[in-house]
Amino acid sequence: MWHSLSPMHICEILKLQKPSFSFEFFPARTQASAEELYQTIRELEPLQPSFVSITYGAGGGTRELTHQLVERIKTNTSIPPVPHLTCVGHTKLEIEEILGRYADLGVCNLLALRGDPPGQAADYNWSAGDFRQASDLVKCIRGFSRERGLPEGGFGIGVAGFPEGHPATPNRLKEMDYFKAKVDAGADYICTQLFFDNHDFFDFRDRCSIAGINVPIIAGIMPVTSLSSMKRMAELAAGARYPGKLLRALARAQNDADAVERVGIHYAAQQCAELLDGGVDGLHFYTLNKSKATRDIYMSLGLKV
DSSP: OOOOSSSOOOOHHHHHHEEEEEEEEOOOOSSHOOOOOOOHHHHHHGGGEEEEEEEOOOGTTTTHHHHHHHHHHHHHSSSSEEEEEEEEEEOOHHHHHHHHHHHHHTOOOEEEOOOOOOOGGGTOGGGGGGGGSSHHHHHHHHHHHHHOSTTSSSEEEEEEEEETOOTTOOOOHHHHHHHHHHTTTTOOOOEEEEOOOOHHHHHHHHHHHTTTTSSSSSEEEEEOHEEEEEEEHHHHHSSSOOOHHHHHHHHHHHHHHHHHHHHHHHHHHHHHHHHHHHHOSEEEEEOOOOOHHHHHHHHHTTTTO
């Protein structure tokens, strides 16, 4: 097991490419949108991203679509794919089957998430499945790697971080205890949820350091490209905070879609520049399957292609 083409473990990637630059995509549901997404990936490939992550629907709703996209990226591009894997709706046997498929394909990095219940059900029974927390999934992946004797430490594993606080844990002290348990289970790096105030990120990084969490922390960035997408972000990111500075700029431009996009890109570019100056381990762009905003931000930072 493990593809003949030597895969690069996330630890190696993050050492060789610091800061790292990476993108997130979600699998398309139609053939036409799949081709459009693939063109987006091709447009971003010249930026030489450190890796790209592929999302996974609630309850494994896009499981096969995710696998197909991961396989296409792995086979036809030079970009290392990092598929998401979630606890929701899966048995241990199903997870091990998915891990086996990825290992056979030569995909050796994953992002382990608790995931959202189908339909965002508030009364979802977490105790009914084999995995109650992301830490349980991380342990399972680590155990699978040992049992199958995978080389190079097996799968490289990322977990999610929440600079603005985890929505399910209002107690911030307990939140860090739970988070450390997730990292101690075997995570190699942290990729944060999107945020718009860099103070939240730097504070989160400080609190991780105090808690003894010493793995790389990659900052999640999502530029506002339209007012409708901003509203969608607020729902998906469990109430992301929008600083007054950003809201004022968007208010001035709200009757002009192009101006809104320019404001969002400019704000995100400033965010990224400040994060780079602050020694961030990496930047991860939530692309919404579009390339323009990400390319514009990347170029504004003076980075070489």
